[in-house]
Amino acid sequence: MERSGGVGGGAGGGGYRGRVGGGNGKGIGRGRDGGGGGNDGSQSQPHLQRQQHSRQQYPRQRQRWMPANQGGTIQSGQGEHSQSGYGRGWGEPPRGGYSGGSGGAIGGLDDHGGFNQSSRSSSWVERPRSGYSGGSHGGIGGLDDHGGFSHNIGNSGWAELPRGGNSGGNGIGGPDDHAGFSRNSGNSGWVEPPRRGHGGGRGSGSGPSKCKGPTFPTTTPTVPRKSDYPESKPLRSPNLQSQGISEKLALPSDTTSKIVPVKRPDKGGKLAIRTATLQVNHFPVSFDPESIIMHYDIDVRPDVPPKHGRPARITKSNLTLIRNKFFTDNPSQFPLSMTAYDGEKNIFSAVRLPTGKFKVEFSEAEDMKECTYTFTIKLVNELKLSKLKDYLCGKLLSIPRDILQGMDVVMKENPTRNMISVGRTFHSFESCEADDLGFGITASRGFQHSLKPTFQGLAMCLDYSVLAFRKRLPVIDFLYQHIPGFELRDFRSFRRDAENALKGLKVTVTHRITKQKYMIAGLTKDNSRHITFLAEDPDGKAPQRQVSLVEYFRRKYCDIQYKDIPCLDLGKSNRKNYVPMEFCVLVEGQVYPKEHLDRKAAMFLKNMSLATPSDRQRIIGRMVSAGEGPSGGNIIQNFGMNVDKNMTLVEGRVIGPPELKLSASNGRVMKISVDKEKCHWNLVGRGVVEGKTIERWAILDFSSSDRDRLRPEQFISKLRARCENLGISMKEPLFCQSATMHKFSNVDMLHDLLEAVNDRANKTCRGQLQILLCVMSRKDPGYKYLKWISETRVGVVTQCCLSILANKGNDQYLANLALKINAKLGGSNVELIDRLPYFEGGDHVMFIGADVNHPGARNTTSPSIAAVVATVNWPAANRYAARVRPQDHRKEKIVNFAVMCLELVETYARLNKVKPANIVIFRDGVSEGQFDMVLNEELIDLKKLFQSINYNPTITLIVAQKRHQTRLFTRNRGDGSSNGNVSPGTVVDTKIVHPFEFDFYLCSHYGSLGTSKPTHYHVLWDEHGFSSDQLQKLIYNMCYTFARCTKPVSLIPPVYYADLVAYRGRLYYEAVMEGHSPASATSSSSSLASSSLSSAPSFDDRFYKLHADLENIMFFV
Structure with missing residues (x-):
């Protein structure tokens, strides 16, 4: 009997993620069971496209780009007994054997043993069975062919020991065909890809299928040793959680291929100290x-x-x-x-x-x-x-x-x-008298909503919002309410205030019937009675003639009552359109900037927005059901849509807080537990983990000529005592120099002053000034000048404080001041007792945070400011270095992301004598629509730069979002905090999350005001293969390491710090544009900055480059 021919060619590999179609397989055979050609890869079973299965594993290498999601089917061969099997796009599909045996799903003589497929979409769940003569113990193995492999009953991947078929031998292929998919006697499953056969016995085979998608590397990977994967700490694959192998993804060789976000590795986390039934403002949409x-x-x-x-x-x-x-x-x-x-x-x-x-x-x-x-x-x-x-x-x-x-x-x-x-929010036309903010301004309650694809289906997320609006008033009435002491008969005295209050507002007119809205360009130079214009003859027969505005209105409309005040200029460009104020009414719905509100009105608006959880939940429910709301009327019903008026019920979990490390009064390390409800900790009788010795510091007192001036002796004594209590050794200041707030607000005078102070310190003692304490009598715009000059020009760390608070010397205030100073100088305030979850091994880990700060809504020219921060110590991972760069206006992509990250990696290597083997990136400020940009531009740029220097760390990329509308409400009183908010550590990763991508909501902080907002974490790329529990606990634990407070924060520190640095870059920009470069700057930079308010200096990196002495410390805390 002639041996069976070579197996049929594999199904054409599906294009990566289904974006690129797979090619056709090819079979070559001479026996009675010659293989048939494979179908095109696009004919995969859709329920398996949710997995990114990769059959290639390489120790300490990147995960390979596989045609993973669209395997095709194998056609029957020309032999009598060939049988088709389903391919899943993993390199080589199952092949038909000689009349599949009585127990085998596919198996056959001299070819594959069979395996069965689950009807579920997550993975293979039934044990492979040997086919007829396919080897009594082989998972797939057969005579003279493959070594077999078997799997775990689970939803993530293959995990059981591979078993060899008869002659297949422990997962290594038979003598004349493929090497098997597994390694010798390991427990991690197939780590080596299928290789080209030697002919399949006496027949010939075409080997692995061809693929039009991203290709495999040409080099043959080595088989990993058992010692590479110690059983005590199995590394994890992104989508094969039970696999126990580390998978890293390489860049796609096909430039048209795109990365898509990683899929959820499991069915959600299980770690919890208790569960909580929650209501979420997600309303199911059918x-x-x-x-x-x-x-x-x-x-x-x-x-x-x-x-x-x-x-x-x-x-x-x-x-x-x-x-x-x-x-x-x-x-x-x-x-x-x-x-x-x-x-x-x-x-x-x-x-x-x-x-x-x-x-x-x-x-x-x-x-x-x-x-x-x-x-x-x-x-x-x-x-x-x-x-x-x-x-x-x-x-x-x-x-x-x-x-x-x-x-x-x-x-x-x-x-x-x-x-x-207004933007994405909607507000009622009706205003309530109780919401009057004074000065012609009123507060309005509204909502914003959006559609979200979630695990439970499509949902509408609706949340409550508050804005301040100008009232719909006649213009003259508005001026009386808005300008204190306004008098129409003395309009000349109030002209500037009136023009500032009205310019840019929209009005309608009452002297004729129209719905048109006009924008106020300004006030006329002359009063109404003195304005004339050239009027055209309606019939076009008579020539133009000069007409008085008063006469024109009297003849055509009515008499003008207030003739001795200016008109409003409602014209556009060169077209004049003068209308008396008494005929103009402000259009409703014009937002009043909250930063322009007086203190009382601003506090009122803030209190309205900080609704308690029960109030917010009630308001949201009312707005969902309102007739003018999104589900009111019959519009959505006409489109076949309907909104459930009930909030989504979901089971949340509360993760336990970590144990923290502080120092005792004797200097020894002590372990502390946090408060059970608020998760705060206090510093009474405790100190920081590592306190710096502060020997060279000085005070620059800008309040010396003000009523609330600093009392230096008292303040210095209290501050030093508080620092000593916290384990921070603070010597007497070198000097306390007086100055004025006038100098604080003048960029040139301030620069000269800081240079002089720094020189004085250098002469007083040997060594650089460690920190300069700047005391102000009030908050002042000069703050931006101080930070820009000190951090980019002079190179001295500054800490600002208000004289009124310094004089009070409150213990908590002084403790916060001491924590900031210690962190800025490289000290460590708090650490975790245990290492961060998942990273218990010896490899170094770097955490990166990235953010972009954009200019205000009406600004059309200013640059956006990109910031990247990264940890520079391990395992504490609580000290950071920062980089900041300007980039094009409103550009969300961080153009220099890769370069900034490489600078930080090199900094880490200088400080630790080793580059980090693991990098976890947290990206802030991007929406779901920008995920593709982050993955296929920022991440690709980073990996290419790293590869160019032969540096291949394991990378995970996570987006942290705070700008969303999701709110969590406890259903039962005992499920949350005493104020009605959810407890710190509350996590939700079911029902309201993405249908299949890896994301979750985590509320890591105690909400003392209003309703707590959870942070939404969305994993885009994961070479570490985190489980839900591992990543959630890692992020939650890191929230306890924020340097300047004694409680967990709402946002993971790398992102929090990146936000602070990006804002600091915004201050640098404002300092450059509002002032001009100090004389000590280089002549080129000076000429750039002082030239004009052009955009040239705002995009010049030199104005943002940190001084060398501050590049690698936390000056921004």
């Missing part, structure tokens, strides 16, 4: 998966010829009015109740609309001539909601953002029509 939302693009243009070659610009408010007019005029073809409009170019409809060009007549006012507009509507896409259902079920890997965006516009349509829209 939808008809058979529905189709029609997406149209609209274009509205006036028929009048453009002036100066440019078409007339139509305001956003007029666009909405024109659209409404058009739809109202044609209700049968364009039903308003079946459409939603985003206010720009997009209309979403539940029914098919006519397309083409249409004419619509529209007038901005009743006394104005109607203009004809061409309304063009074009079908862009048909959004099939079945795709969203597939994504929520895990059948589709990439999120259908176009569908979510369309449904989000639909959800916002009813509030948009019935409420005031």
Whole structure:
């Protein structure tokens, strides 16, 4: 009998993540069981696309890019007994053997033993069985062919010992074919990839399948030794938690391939000291998966010829009015109740609309001539909601953002029509007298909402918000309320205040009927009675003539009552439009900046926003059910959508706090436990872990000429005593020098002063000044000058304090001051007793935090400021170095991310004599829509730079989000803190999280005011293979190591510090732009900074580069 031919070629590997189609397999065989060719890789079973299974493992190397998600099926071969099997895109699929045996799922003589597949989407769960003659003990092994492999009953991967078939031998292949998928006598499973066979017995085989997706490395990896993976600490694979092997991902060789976020490694964590039943402000949204939302693009243009070659610009408010007019005029073809409009170019409809060009007549006012507009509507896409259902079920890997965006516009349509829209928030038109903030300002309660794909399905997340608005008042009434002591008859005295209060506001006019809104450009130079203008003859027959504004209004509208005050200039560009103030009314819904509120009003607004958990929960429930809310009316119902009015119930877990390390009064290390409810700890009778000796310090007193000036002897005595109690040795200051707040606010004088103080210190003692304590009588804008000069020019650490607080000498205040000083000088305030979870081994670990600070909403030119911080010690991991850079306006990608990280790695290596083998990155400030940028730009840049210097650390990348609307509420009184908030350590990783990606919500702090907001952590990349429990406890424990307080913080310290450094960079920018470079700076930098308020200096790295003496210490704490 002739031996069977070579096995059929493997199914074409699926393109990575299904983005690139796989190629066809190829089979070569001569026997009766010759292999058939594989199908295209795109025909995989969708429920297995949720796993990123990789059959290649390499010790201490990166995880290889596998065509992991779209294996195809194997076609039957030409032999009589070939059988097809399912490929999963892992290099080489199962192959049909000679008449699969009675026990085998696929097995066969002289080929594979079989294995069965689970109907669940997570992994293979049934034990492999040997086929007929496939070897009585082999998981897959057969005569003269593969060594077998078996697996763990679980949801993550293969874990049991591989078993050899008859002649397969302990997981190593038979004499004439493949090496097996496992290593010798190990317990971790297949770590070596399939290799090209030698002919498959007497037949010939094509070997592993070909793939159009990312390719495998050409080098042959070595088989790991058992000693590489000690059983006491199994390393973990990203998606194969039971595998027990470390997997690292290499960069894709195909540049078109993209990385997608890592999948959840398990079904959620189990670690807890107790559980808590929680209510979450996620409201389930049901939808008809058979529905189709029609997406149209609209274009509205006036028929009048453009002036100066440019078409007339139509305001956003007029666009909405024109659209409404058009739809109202044609209700049968364009039903308003079946459409939603985003206010720009997009209309979403539940029914098919006519397309083409249409004419619509529209007038901005009743006394104005109607203009004809061409309304063009074009079908862009048909959004099939079945795709969203597939994504929520895990059948589709990439999120259908176009569908979510369309449904989000639909959800916002009813509030948009019935409420005031400000950014993403909606507020009621009605104001309550009790919410009056004075000065023509009122507070308004509102909400913001968004759609989120979650494990339980689609959900609407809605949260409460508060804003201050200018009241809808006649302009003159507003001036009386807003400007203290305002008198119309003495308008000249209040002109500047009036113009500042009104400029940029929107008004409507009352002297004619119109819905048009005008923006106030300013006040006229002359009063109403002195204003004249050239008027055209309505019939165009008579020449233009000079007309008085008073006469014009008397003849056409009515008499002007207040003729001796200026008019409002409502014109645009060179077009004048003067309207007397008495005919103008402020448009409702104009936000008043909270930073401009007086202290009393600001406190009132803050208290409104800090609603208690029970109040917030009640307000949210009322807003969800409101008629003007997102589910009111019948709009969403017409699109086949419905919102459940009940909050989501979820089971939360409370993680226990770590034990901390402080020092006792005798200097010995002591172990402490935190308060059970608040998780705080106090410093009474305790000291910092490592207190620095402060010998060279001085005081610069800017309050010396003010009423609340510093009492230096008393302050120095108390501060030194408090430092001594905490284990920080503080000597007498070198000197206490007096100055004035005037010098504090002048950049040139301040620079000269700091240089002189530094020189005086150097002359007084040998060595650099360690810290300069700067005492102010009040908060002052000069703070930014002080930080910029001291940290980038002079190179001295500063600590600011207010004289009024320094004189009081409160024990807690002095302790906080001492903690900051100690951290800035390189001391260690608090540490964990045990090493951080997961990293109990000897390898060094670096934690990186990254953030970008963007300019204010109305700023269109200022740079964004990128900051990266990193730990520089291990295992305490509580000292940080920082880097800061300017970059293009509002650019979220950190352009120099890789370079900044490499600088910090080199700093770590200098301080520790070794580079970190593990890096965990926490990225702040990015939304879900920017995950792709972080993964495929920032991370790729970093890995390429590391590879270029042959540095290959194990990397995990996690996004930390605080700008979200999710809130957790306890259902039972005993499940949370006494004030109604959830307890510190509360974590939720089921129901409200992503359907299949690795994310969770963690509330790590005690919420003393308002309602606690958890931080949302989303793992994008994980070469460490963290389990949910490991990562959640790691992050929670690190929240106890923040240097300047004695309680856990709400955000993991690397991100918290990165945020502080990015803000510090913003202060540098403001200092550069508001002042000019000090004389001591280089001549080139001086000329740059003092040239003008151009953007040139703001993007110059020299103005942000930290002084060499401060680069590697925590000056920013």
